[in-house]
Amino acid sequence: MxxxxxxxxxxxxxxxxxxxxxxxxxxxxxxxxxxRPTHEELVWAWPAREAAGSGELARGWWQPAIEVLREERRRAASLERARATRRSEATR
Incomplete structure (x- = not known):
């Protein structure tokens, strides 16, 4: 983001x-x-209709395809769960 x-x-x-x-x-x-985008931001992100072309890749940013977006959503959810667990353990 x-x-x-x-x-x-x-x-x-x-x-x-x-x-x-x-x-x-x-x-x-x-x-x-x-x-890094949050899980919620990734859920709301709209996937590209087709894979990024050479022009988008050369530009340095592009709209992700659904496969990439799904993987990033999974990673973001995992990261947010880990942070929440660390916070709850720190307050004990």
Missing amino acids: FEAVNGEVVEPAIATRFYPDVAAGTGTLVWATRR
């Missing part, structure tokens, strides 16, 4: 060094902050 985009332009050399699979093409890359 993107949380903020500040508009600061990423220098091409830095982008290539840290994100070699992301291509700016004719556009400009800018810095953004992101976080």
Whole structure:
């Protein structure tokens, strides 16, 4: 999930060094902050009708296919259950 985009332009050399699979093409890359989506956000996410193409992959973000979305939902639910268990054990 993107949380903020500040508009600061990423220098091409830095982008290539840290994100070699992301291509700016004719556009400009800018810095953004992101976080893992919650299980609820993943449940509400709408899957892509078809797999991501090379343009989406080069851009660095794309709408996930249902198979990927299901796996991420499973992981997020497991992570949230583990956090809840740790919190309840800490309060004992």
